[in-house]
Amino acid sequence: MGSLGVEQPQVAEDCMGLLQLLSNGTVLRSKSIDLITQQIPLANHETVLFRDSVFHKPNNLHLRLYKPVLASNRTIPVVVFFHGGGFCFGSRSWPHFHNFCLTLASSLHALVVAPDYRLAPEHRLPAAFEDAEAALVWLRDQAVSSDYDHWFEGGPGVDFDRVYVLGDSSGGNIAHHLAFRFGSGSVELSPVRVRGYVLLGPFFGGEERTKSEDGPSEQKLSLDLLDK
Template sequence: MGSLGEQLQVMEDCMGLLQLLSNGTVLRSQTIDLITQQIPLNNHKTVLFKDSIYHKPNNLHLRLYKPISTSNLTDTATRLPVVVFFHGGGFCFGSRSWPLFHNFCHNLASSLHALVVAPDYRLAPEHRLPAAFEDSEAVLTWLRDEAVSGGVDHWFESGPGVDFERVFVLGDSSGGNIAHQLAVRFGSGSIDLKPVKVRGYVLLGPFFGGEERTESEDGPSEASINLDLLDK
């Protein structure tokens, strides 16, 4: 912590959208929220959605998406599988409420006829890794608790049944990294999650980085997502 008379300096600058000052203060621009809100929300009548809290100590929420059905599906073959989607954003940006991610999950629920779970997780640099990984584990623990309790959330009790033995974890970019971490932690048959069974992990353009360059990092650098930005 510098003295009161010391002039603050910008130590890290992420495209002007997020700045880390020399005293540890994090400044977030409202620009990115304004940009994302310009994307229209899907308003099709084929999917219902609602928000729910999954981790009270950190006030973390998730959004549930369920396709509308007039039939009461109860047998295993027709119950809804579960898709858990972790959004991207370089571990620093993103929310379940962003229209881009909302529309994607809305379409997933409709096209796959699945229950989609889209959680928020703590973002860096205010909450450095492994905070996001810990939150992702909490999501699967929450799902396990719902399965064990028979569905405390009324969405698991009414309408199409939910098949907790057919769970798939999907992640985009940094969310793909999170999905990878969960695959290493839980695999497909972890007793820690019983009766939930994760049948597969889908990584969409997963973000990985380390001391050694990956093949994609060795290739031509993109205009905005360049190595200088990724290394931060």
């Protein structure tokens, strides 16, 4: 209790000391996670260019575009990648996500689109799902609008009829949601056509335990932590 008899807020939820939710609703994010990610070296792919772009101005959301520069007579597909982080952490700029997208663009010879999305607990679900939908709508706008992002012209052409959505962990959950949201063929996004959804270690949870949750609890990602 404070000096004036006012009760001080207590830590209601704690995620590895990196994210704390106080009893008064205040969210504290540690800068330590940024220091950890900065220790990961950035890869250098001379065959891939990248740049950032705003895809949703009201929420100030950005995405990162990765474009291979090698000459090709064929149009290249689009891979939309949603990062992981338990819906609470992560960004397109984190080195391991950035390096992964560079590798995707280079090895698949594809245009890679890596959107950010609003994070919990400041922005609870379905905020992340809504932002992911907005990213695909932005991609559709690039295909139909005269005011498109000029990275979609020049060099290898972009084939909006061959789009793939890829998600890691919570990003896999987002990809799963998008598959249900837009359905087979993604007619609502035409001329963008999502040909497939790829879920990498998708993060799912609910009121009932999944089969994978019945096994031994991991040391860091314990069931108690995941339940939060």
